[in-house]
Amino acid sequence: MGHSIEGRLDLGDPVHLAAQLVDIPSVSGDETRLANAVEAALLCCPHLGVERDQDAVIARTHLGRGHRVVLAGHLDTVPISENIPGRFETRQLADGPVDVLWGRGSVDMLGGVAVLLHAASRLAAPRHDVTWVFYDHEEVASPLNGLGRVALHHPDWLAGDLAILAEPTAAQVEGGCNGTLRVIATFPGVAAHSARSWRGDNAIHRMGAVIDRIAAFGNPVVTVDGLDYRESLSIVAISGGRANNVIPDRASMTINYRFAPSTTGEQALNVVRAMLAGSGATVMVDDLAEGARPGLDSLLAQEFIAAAAYAGDRPSVSAERSPFGVVAQGAPSSLVGGLRVRAKEGWTDVARFSALGTPALNYGPGDPVLAHTRDEYVPVDQIRQCAAAVMYWLEGPVIAGPGEETS
Amino acid sequence: MGHSIEGRLDLGDPVHLAAQLVDIPSVSGDETRLANAVEAALLCCPHLGVERDQDAVIARTHLGRGHRVVLAGHLDTVPISENIPGRFETRQLADGPVDVLWGRGSVDMLGGVAVLLHAASRLAAPRHDVTWVFYDHEEVASPLNGLGRVALHHPDWLAGDLAILAEPTAAQVEGGCNGTLRVIATFPGVAAHSARSWRGDNAIHRMGAVIDRIAAFGNPVVTVDGLDYRESLSIVAISGGRANNVIPDRASMTINYRFAPSTTGEQALNVVRAMLAGSGATVMVDDLAEGARPGLDSLLAQEFIAAAAYAGDRPSVSAERSPFGVVAQGAPSSLVGGLRVRAKEGWTDVARFSALGTPALNYGPGDPVLAHTRDEYVPVDQIRQCAAAVMYWLEGPVIAGPGEETS
Numbered sequence: 001m002g003h004s005i006e007g008r009l010d011l012g013d014p015v016h017l018a019a020q021l022v023d024i025p026s027v028s029g030d031e032t033r034l035a036n037a038v039e040a041a042l043l044c045c046p047h048l049g050v051e052r053d054q055d056a057v058i059a060r061t062h063l064g065r066g067h068r069v070v071l072a073g074h075l076d077t078v079p080i081s082e083n084i085p086g087r088f089e090t091r092q093l094a095d096g097p098v099d100v101l102w103g104r105g106s107v108d109m110l111g112g113v114a115v116l117l118h119a120a121s122r123l124a125a126p127r128h129d130v131t132w133v134f135y136d137h138e139e140v141a142s143p144l145n146g147l148g149r150v151a152l153h154h155p156d157w158l159a160g161d162l163a164i165l166a167e168p169t170a171a172q173v174e175g176g177c178n179g180t181l182r183v184i185a186t187f188p189g190v191a192a193h194s195a196r197s198w199r200g201d202n203a204i205h206r207m208g209a210v211i212d213r214i215a216a217f218g219n220p221v222v223t224v225d226g227l228d229y230r231e232s233l234s235i236v237a238i239s240g241g242r243a244n245n246v247i248p249d250r251a252s253m254t255i256n257y258r259f260a261p262s263t264t265g266e267q268a269l270n271v272v273r274a275m276l277a278g279s280g281a282t283v284m285v286d287d288l289a290e291g292a293r294p295g296l297d298s299l300l301a302q303e304f305i306a307a308a309a310y311a312g313d314r315p316s317v318s319a320e321r322s323p324f325g326v327v328a329q330g331a332p333s334s335l336v337g338g339l340r341v342r343a344k345e346g347w348t349d350v351a352r353f354s355a356l357g358t359p360a361l362n363y364g365p366g367d368p369v370l371a372h373t374r375d376e377y378v379p380v381d382q383i384r385q386c387a388a389a390v391m392y393w394l395e396g397p398v399i400a401g402p403g404e405e406t407s
Numbered sequence: 408m409g410h411s412i413e414g415r416l417d418l419g420d421p422v423h424l425a426a427q428l429v430d431i432p433s434v435s436g437d438e439t440r441l442a443n444a445v446e447a448a449l450l451c452c453p454h455l456g457v458e459r460d461q462d463a464v465i466a467r468t469h470l471g472r473g474h475r476v477v478l479a480g481h482l483d484t485v486p487i488s489e490n491i492p493g494r495f496e497t498r499q500l501a502d503g504p505v506d507v508l509w510g511r512g513s514v515d516m517l518g519g520v521a522v523l524l525h526a527a528s529r530l531a532a533p534r535h536d537v538t539w540v541f542y543d544h545e546e547v548a549s550p551l552n553g554l555g556r557v558a559l560h561h562p563d564w565l566a567g568d569l570a571i572l573a574e575p576t577a578a579q580v581e582g583g584c585n586g587t588l589r590v591i592a593t594f595p596g597v598a599a600h601s602a603r604s605w606r607g608d609n610a611i612h613r614m615g616a617v618i619d620r621i622a623a624f625g626n627p628v629v630t631v632d633g634l635d636y637r638e639s640l641s642i643v644a645i646s647g648g649r650a651n652n653v654i655p656d657r658a659s660m661t662i663n664y665r666f667a668p669s670t671t672g673e674q675a676l677n678v679v680r681a682m683l684a685g686s687g688a689t690v691m692v693d694d695l696a697e698g699a700r701p702g703l704d705s706l707l708a709q710e711f712i713a714a715a716a717y718a719g720d721r722p723s724v725s726a727e728r729s730p731f732g733v734v735a736q737g738a739p740s741s742l743v744g745g746l747r748v749r750a751k752e753g754w755t756d757v758a759r760f761s762a763l764g765t766p767a768l769n770y771g772p773g774d775p776v777l778a779h780t781r782d783e784y785v786p787v788d789q790i791r792q793c794a795a796a797v798m799y800w801l802e803g804p805v806i807a808g809p810g811e812e813t814s
Contacts, residue, residue: 195585196637196753202622202642204644205641208617208622210615212615212616230603232601232604235609235611236650236651236655237611237655238611238645239645239647239648240644241645241646243643244589244693247641247643248643248644254648256601256652258602258604287651346600347602369600369603
């Protein structure tokens with residue numbers, strides 16, 4: 001892939017920028033090279049003040065606007081699996097041929113980071129003050145998370161009235177996120193020779209009713225602030241057995257509950273406990289993170305959603321090289337009726353903003369189903385569309401009266 | 408423990424002989440030292456012809472009797488667990504204080520081997536020709552089994568009209584044995600992110616109904632040749648799961664069915680298949696060995712059972728040092744009515760004799776529940792009782808009219 005001369009990032013086009021980012025390996029724990037490149041590029045923008053904490057880079061405007069918005073993306077990827085350097089390809093998808101950027105991180109979430117970096121360099125006078133956040137260690141254990149670390153060390157750096165997290169959402173706005181609870185249930189028993197099973201108490205045999213109950217839970221839908229959150233309750237691991245001729249005296253299962261943001265962690269735990277009732281199992285909470293409400297009542301959120309809808313409703317927008325020119329052409333088909341907001345099923349770092357009191361939305365290019373797969377690719381049109389949405393939102397004159405700039 | 412001088416085995420007393428055997432480490436694969444000691448001791452008996460195949464030692468009388476009986480025990484033990492050297496202890500058991508020999512192999516089955524070795528040295532003119540079999544590799548994978556190897560290489564060495572295997576039975580006669588079937592069932596599924604479980608198909612969730620059915624199987628009793636065989640159907644291992652956030656696309660369980668000797672292997676497999684019906688699981692047979700009918704219709708078997716009952720019915724027998732003197736004292740309370748014959752639930756090498764066409768019984772000192780445990784111990788009275796039974800059976804004059812010897 002063609003890098004700019006001297007290895008510096010060229011922020012001029014979000015799609016080519018995404019390709020440059022993919023080609024800089026940045027597996028969790030190894031983000032320094034990419035963080036250095038991002039920091040260097042942002043330091044060249046005279047309208048931004050730049051801060052750094054380990055491999056997290058924060059850039060802010062200080063224009064004295066009435067509101068401040070935070071746009072954030074993580075720099076790290078899951079391990080590379082023979083999928084860098086990236087390449088541009090044409091894929092035959094259901095809707096016909098689609099130009100994509102293939103490679104590790106293209107979906108999760110270097111495509112989104114490219115959108116943010118590009119917009120950061122262009123938006124010298126945004127309608128709201130903006131904080132751009134690029135952070136490390138998102139793909140590994142929660143205690144390492146760079147956003148969590150910055151929130152702990154420099155909470156003022158993250159202050160804002162609305163946050164947008166560039167999670168892959170296929171350029172749809174996804175509000176809030178489900179919570180997640182992981183429980184390890186251990187079933188007791190009494191060992192015996194398997195030729196005399198009546199002398200023992202088979203721990204595995206105690207699991208049947210619990211499995212049946214969990215399998216019957218289905219995927220209930222919970223509506224929160226007008227968005228539908230679909231829950232999942234799953235046994236993700238099971239183990240037990242000492243030897244082929246021994247009645248097992250111990251068995252365990254790992255249960256993962258993805259629960260709606262209106263449910264507290266304690267309520268979620270009670271749901272899982274009810275599944276285990278009567279089994280004799282003991283419960284250990286292995287992980288618990290509450291969800292985030294979508295926060296759609298925020299005026300800033302509605303403003304952003306309108307901009308995203310505008311960018312997404314224009315069939316021609318994604319075929320153009322310059323999103324700004326495209327967004328400026330023609331009136332939006334709908335600024336309000338075109339709102340396409342979904343609930344986010346997976347837990348994301350929007351919950352960290354939510355915990356700081358900042359409503360947060362997920363919005364970024366790429367199909368989340370392709371995240372972490374070897375065949376990770378992002379449609380280049382989605383990168384352009386997301387960049388258009390961010391620019392349209394924050395370039396003051398456009399949203400004030402897009403029709404005026406037409407013709 | 409006190410060994411005889413020069414490290415040779417002293418066969419004079421079965422209890423002290425058992426202690427000597429326990430103190431010679433003979434974990435499967437490492438039986439040579441013990442096999443050498445056994446062979447050397449048997450070679451000192453002028454009435455026996457001795458053969459050897461690797462670490463199996465076979466000693467036979469050649470008296471031209473009308474019948475030949477086979478008495479067999481294995482020399483190997485499961486791994487030592489800080490439980491040698493052995494020691495004599497007094498245990499407070501339910502019936503009061505009991506003198507025991509503690510140590511690896513005391514139950515499974517060096518106590519039984521001591522009974523056989525002692526009897527082999529004494530029985531210069533038994534009522535039937537006798538083949539004494541001491542073999543290796545019983546506690547490991549079936550293809551290594553020393554009895555199976557001798558049956559393959561020298562089937563004539565094992566020929567006989569009845570076999571007694573010195574399995575621990577707490578000095579009760581246990582006829583035949585259940586068969587054993589081990590099946591690995593693999594459940595299919597479709598992987599997905601656990602936050603979107605409806606996109607996947609959880610392989611673990613398919614297991615609930617199967618576990619319920621197996622747990623409800625209970626322990627049916629099947630009567631074969633007048634003996635009650637209690638069956639066991641157990642899940643002895645279960646596993647599944649790829650990662651904490653992935654719906655598992657594969658899970659498996661290991662099922663062990665201990666089935667009555669009237670059931671064929673194919674019938675047993677059909678029972679397990681019925682448990683898995685509708686689950687989508689694929690079945691792999693990991694182990695299958697049919698059981699052995701008890702063979703109680705053999706006159707020789709009835710003769711042995713009578714002798715064992717006589718030895719067991721005498722409360723005083725076990726307190727004496729010399730079983731021969733004791734057996735000769737007083738009339739038996741019952742030679743026939745005192746038959747205490749049970750079914751053997753576990754699979755044993757009696758099935759190998761059964762496959763050769765030789766009816767076979769299990770009979771030896773020690774509680775089978777203690778086999779393989781670290782706290783393995785055998786009541787010394789049971790060793791004496793078993794030795795008395797063997798001697799009583801094969802010392803011709805006694806069984807012909809024990810009452811005649813009573814004063």
